[in-house]
Each structure stands twice: as structure tokens, then as C-alpha cells.
Amino acid sequence: MTSARSSRNGSTPGEGAVGGTTRPTAAAGSAAPTRTPERGIPEATVARLPIYLRALISLAERGIATCSSEELATAAGVNSAKLRKDLSYLGSYGTRGVGYDVEYLRYQIAREIGVTQDWSVVIVGIGNLGHALANYSGFTSRGFRVVALLDSDPNRLGELVGEMRIRSAGELEAVVVEHDVAIGVIATPALAAQEVCDRLVAAGVTSILNFAPTVLSVPPGVDVRKVDLSIELQILAYHEQRKAMSAPDEADLSRVVESA
Amino acid sequence: MTSARSSRNGSTPGEGAVGGTTRPTAAAGSAAPTRTPERGIPEATVARLPIYLRALISLAERGIATCSSEELATAAGVNSAKLRKDLSYLGSYGTRGVGYDVEYLRYQIAREIGVTQDWSVVIVGIGNLGHALANYSGFTSRGFRVVALLDSDPNRLGELVGEMRIRSAGELEAVVVEHDVAIGVIATPALAAQEVCDRLVAAGVTSILNFAPTVLSVPPGVDVRKVDLSIELQILAYHEQRKAMSAPDEADLSRVVESA
DNA sequence: TCCAGTTTGTTCCCGCGTTCACAAACTCCT
DNA sequence: AGGAGTTTGTGAACGCGGGAACAAACTGGA
Numbered sequence: 001m002t003s004a005r006s007s008r009n010g011s012t013p014g015e016g017a018v019g020g021t022t023r024p025t026a027a028a029g030s031a032a033p034t035r036t037p038e039r040g041i042p043e044a045t046v047a048r049l050p051i052y053l054r055a056l057i058s059l060a061e062r063g064i065a066t067c068s069s070e071e072l073a074t075a076a077g078v079n080s081a082k083l084r085k086d087l088s089y090l091g092s093y094g095t096r097g098v099g100y101d102v103e104y105l106r107y108q109i110a111r112e113i114g115v116t117q118d119w120s121v122v123i124v125g126i127g128n129l130g131h132a133l134a135n136y137s138g139f140t141s142r143g144f145r146v147v148a149l150l151d152s153d154p155n156r157l158g159e160l161v162g163e164m165r166i167r168s169a170g171e172l173e174a175v176v177v178e179h180d181v182a183i184g185v186i187a188t189p190a191l192a193a194q195e196v197c198d199r200l201v202a203a204g205v206t207s208i209l210n211f212a213p214t215v216l217s218v219p220p221g222v223d224v225r226k227v228d229l230s231i232e233l234q235i236l237a238y239h240e241q242r243k244a245m246s247a248p249d250e251a252d253l254s255r256v257v258e259s260a
Numbered sequence: 261m262t263s264a265r266s267s268r269n270g271s272t273p274g275e276g277a278v279g280g281t282t283r284p285t286a287a288a289g290s291a292a293p294t295r296t297p298e299r300g301i302p303e304a305t306v307a308r309l310p311i312y313l314r315a316l317i318s319l320a321e322r323g324i325a326t327c328s329s330e331e332l333a334t335a336a337g338v339n340s341a342k343l344r345k346d347l348s349y350l351g352s353y354g355t356r357g358v359g360y361d362v363e364y365l366r367y368q369i370a371r372e373i374g375v376t377q378d379w380s381v382v383i384v385g386i387g388n389l390g391h392a393l394a395n396y397s398g399f400t401s402r403g404f405r406v407v408a409l410l411d412s413d414p415n416r417l418g419e420l421v422g423e424m425r426i427r428s429a430g431e432l433e434a435v436v437v438e439h440d441v442a443i444g445v446i447a448t449p450a451l452a453a454q455e456v457c458d459r460l461v462a463a464g465v466t467s468i469l470n471f472a473p474t475v476l477s478v479p480p481g482v483d484v485r486k487v488d489l490s491i492e493l494q495i496l497a498y499h500e501q502r503k504a505m506s507a508p509d510e511a512d513l514s515r516v517v518e519s520a
Numbered sequence: 521t522c523c524a525g526t527t528t529g530t531t532c533c534c535g536c537g538t539t540c541a542c543a544a545a546c547t548c549c550t
Numbered sequence: 551a552g553g554a555g556t557t558t559g560t561g562a563a564c565g566c567g568g569g570a571a572c573a574a575a576c577t578g579g580a
Contacts, residue, residue, distance in 0.1 A: 114501030241374030
């Protein structure tokens with residue numbers, strides 16, 4: 001049924017062999033006898049690792065080679081204690097009294113997340129949002145390679161988006177198998193989303209990023225993450241309403257609800 | 261400093277006066293002597309209320325007038341116990357032995373979130389993503405009115421997006437004050453985001469939806485929500501990598517990580 | 521070598537959120 | 551009227567995540 005996933009098209013999944021300058025001494029030699037290092041990173045931590053990764057990249061671009069947990073935490077917008085606890089789930093990659101080597105930690109987080117290898121991504125539904133996603137540089141710059149843009153509208157076939165041609169939605173299964181696609185992005189209207197999802201899953205996709213305003217049902221083993229623009233606005237509206245009713249007329253600066 | 265927010269341009273913020281057919285009997289007459297009804301809805305619940313609202317709208321469009329917590333929960337993709345507890349924070353809007361009146365509950369949730377009134381929204385940064393946001397029907401259909409599209413690129417000024425013209429970023433302050441804008445959407449590149457944010461806040465905006473891949477710092481009293489497309493993909497990649505290493509070669513369906 | 525200063529990694533505690541389970545309340549049928 | 555069946559609303563238990571505080575470990579100077 002599902003295509004046998006054979007060889008992931010990774011680039012350099014091995015150990016080391018990256019800009020590991022001034023590698024901390026006690027990294028792989030003696031540590032971690034107590035905890036199983038590769039098991040069970042909390043979901044909340046996983047959600048923050050990409051933020052740390054981005055902050056590290058920003059620090060590296062500014063030529064900073066070493067940083068403390070305090071500096072990295074402020075760059076990422078979190079508490080330093082939380083940052084240290086998050087990083088401790090990956091292992092002991094810092095040096096006490098010194099801090100973290102930016103390049104080394106950056107590689108370790110990237111490897112833990114899985115962005116040291118390339119992931120093939122297919123985008124289905126090339127409307128306004130699909131266009132934006134296809135042109136989004138944040139995908140390709142982080143190890144995600146968009147291998148196909150699919151749409152069911154015959155009028156859009158062949159249209160160029162960036163450097164890529166829009167292909168027919170009928171080619172979905174062939175594209176997924178050919179490029180060993182594991183991640184699918186759904187940017188279709190709500191009505192088409194479930195059918196597209198089913199076809200992606202049947203073809204072998206096991207992770208789906210859903211922009212359609214619908215609840216997708218998927219079999220076990222398939223991950224779905226949902227991004228809903230109007231829901232985010234509604235959450236803001238709720239807090240906005242409460243601010244307006246707590247301060248009847250004049251301006252506010254009353255309460256911190258959720259600082260970045 | 262901040263413009264004195266005077267009269268919110270609401271449509272019908274009052275009580276009742278909506279399609280409240282077959283209103284449950286024990287709604288406003290006798291209930292809620294124990295809990296203060298308008299205080300402190302948990303944040304996790306607030307984040308789910310828009311999902312319930314959408315599910316109710318979908319049920320209403322299919323002509324369903326009454327639903328049980330089980331039905332609504334499956335439509336929203338959550339546990340029925342969680343749904344009932346969430347709704348209990350709003351009040352007792354159901355009828356035991358019967359269920360919930362779809363239209364009535366829909367109005368109550370909409371009122372609680374604050375989407376029974378209109379919210380003026382300004383979008384800053386009309387690139388690919390800004391285009392998509394400006395054309396997104398989910399905004400206007402839920403009480404959010406996009407009153408201006410701003411961009412700093414002189415070549416884009418005057419360009420039509422949908423039915424709206426792109427205006428200069430220099431008009432930001434004037435637009436915010438004129439339309440009493442409380443919610444700003446930032447879709448600029450990362451480097452411009454903080455400056456745009458500062459100007460929005462200084463002009464009186466107290467809620468910001470940020471699509472730029474940057475951590476924004478805002479004063480107390482201002483809410484920021486962040487949507488980052490590449491972070492979502494990276495979270496999927498993490499789980500995908502773990503699936504790939506738990507099942508060495510052949511396909512999976514091994515573990516439910518996070519079902520929708 | 522030893523001591524002071526610094527920063528990480530970890531432990532403990534607390535509060536929030538989720539889930540189960542059940543009493544309360546309503547409908548319907550006899 | 552009364553009882554069986556159904557469904558809501560909520561109390562209690564439990565697990566996860568956040569935050570503070572502290573011991574361990576490293577650097578640098580005397």
C-alpha cells in the first residue's frame with residue numbers, strides 16, 4: 001500500500017565533520033551515563049528548538065563564536081533557565097564557566113531536529129497562500145526542498161511560480177513516490193483538504209502541514225500540524241476585547257498577557 | 261502618546277438579538293451563582309474556542325440545529341470531556357439529556373471571543389504573504405475588516421490587491437488613528453519587523469500578529485502572536501526523523517504522536 | 521597549587537491543563 | 551406520575567511544563 005521508503009536523500013547525516021571549532025572538551029567523552037540521550041524530548045522543547053536554531057544562526061552571522069545561556073535566551077525571547085533545561089535534553093553541549101560554542105551548538109540542534117539532511121516537500125493548492133509558500137525563502141534555506149507545486153485548476157497548469165512550474169494534482173502520487181516525499185503542505189480550500197490529505201497519506205506521506213481551515217483525520221503514525229490565520233486573529237480579538245472592557249475608555253498598559 | 265481609544269466601532273455588542281431560536285430554558289435565568297462568569301478563561305481554552313466556533317458554523321450550514329458534546333467534539337477534533345469543560349468556562353449553555361443548540365452556542369462563543377463586533381486590521385508588508393493575507397476570506401468573514409495595506413516599496417504603491425490599494429508605510433500612524441485599529445499584522449522581512457512593530461504600538465495598536473521570523477519585543481499590555489511557517493516544518497521534520505530511525509527501512513504506522 | 525568568579529546542568533516545587541468518573545438534570549415512554 | 555435512558559457540568563486525580571535555586575565544573579589569577 002504505502003511505498004516502501006528506502007533511502008532518505010540525506011546530505012551528511014553522520015557525526016561531526018562540521019565547523020566544530022573549539023569543541024568543548026567534555027562533549028562526547030564522559031557525559032550522559034544516567035539518561036538515555038536519544039529518547040523522548042518534550043514536545044514543548046521541540047517546538048522551541050527551531051527558535052534557538054534561528055537565534056544561533058543570527059549570532060553566527062554577527063561573528064559571535066561563544067554565548068552564554070543568558071545571551072541566547074534573550075535572543076530567542078525565553079527564560080534562561082528554560083533554555084538550559086531545553087538544551088539539557090539534547091546532551092551536555094555547553095562548558096560550565098564559559099557558555100556554548102555557537103557553531104557547535106547550532107549543528108547539534110540542527111542534527112537533533114533533522115535539518116542537516118534534506119527533506120522533500122510537496123505543496124498542494126497554489127492559490128494566494130500557495131504562491132507565498134512556494135516563494136518563501138525560509139523553506140529552502142533550512143533543508144526543505146520544494147519538489148513540486150500541485151493544483152487541480154487546469155487554468156493554472158504550467159504557470160511559473162518562482163522557478164517552478166505548476167503541475168496537475170493528478171501527478172500527486174507519482175511525485176511523492178519519485179522524490180520520496182515525507183512532508184506535504186496543504187494549502188487548498190477547506191473542501192478539498194481531506195481528499196488531498198488522504199491521497200498524500202496513501203502515497204506514503206507521513207507528515208502534513210495543513211493551512212486549510214478544516215480538521216483533518218489521519219491514520220495513526222501520521223503527524224498533522226495546523227496553521228490557521230483566522231484563529232490566531234480571533235485569539236487576539238479575545239484579549240483585545242478584555243482589555244477594552246477592563247479599561248473603559250482611556251488607554252491601557254495594564255497587564256502582561258503574553259510577551260514574546 | 262498612545263491615541264485615546266474612544267468608541268470601538270462595534271456593530272451589535274449587546275445581549276441577545278440574534279438568531280436565538282429554541283433558547284435553552286436554564287440559560288440566563290437561574291444559573292451561575294457560584295462562579296464569576298466573566299473572569300479568567302484558561303488560555304488553552306481560548307485557543308480552542310475558534311475551532312469550536314468553526315465546527316458550529318459548519319454544523320449550522322448543514323442544517324443541524326442541535327448537537328451533543330460528542331458530535332461537536334469529533335467535528336472539532338478534540339475529546340468530548342475537554343469540550344464540555346471548555347464550554348463550562350463560558351457558562352451553562354447546554355441542556356442535560358439533550359445537548360447544545362447550535363445557533364445559540366455559536367452566538368455565545370462568538371460573543372465571548374469578540375467576533376460579534378468588527379475589528380479593524382492593518383496589514384504591513386505586502387509581499388507574497390501579505391498578498392495572500394489581504395485576499396484571505398477567513399478574515400473578513402469573521403468580523404475582521406482589513407482597512408489598509410501598507411508597504412514601504414515605492415514601486416508597489418497604488419497597486420491593487422483585491423479591492424484595496426497599497427498605501428505608503430508612511431501613512432501607518434494616520435491609518436491606525438483614523439480607523440481606530442487595535443490589531444496589526446506584520447508580514448514584512450525580518451529586519452523591518454521590529455521597527456514596524458514599534459510604530460504600530462506607538463500609534464495605539466495593542467495586538468500584533470507577526471509573520472516575520474523575528475522575536476518582537478513589546479511593552480506590557482501588548483499581545484503578540486507569532487506564526488512561523490518554517491518552524492512548523494522543522495517540528496514535523498523532527499518527528500519524521502524519529503519515525504525514520506525507529507523503523508529502519510520499511511513503512512511505519514507505529515505510533516500516534518499528535519493526531520489532529 | 522589554591523581560591524575566587526562564572527556559568528552550566530539538574531533537582532525540587534508549583535501551577536496549569538487534561539482526563540476520568542460521577543452526580544445533576546432533562547426527555548421520553550409507559 | 552414515575553422510572554429508564556441520555557447528556558451536561560464538575561470534582562478529583564494525574565502528568566507535564568515553567569521557574570527558582572543550587573551543586574558541579576571550568577577559567578583565570580596569585
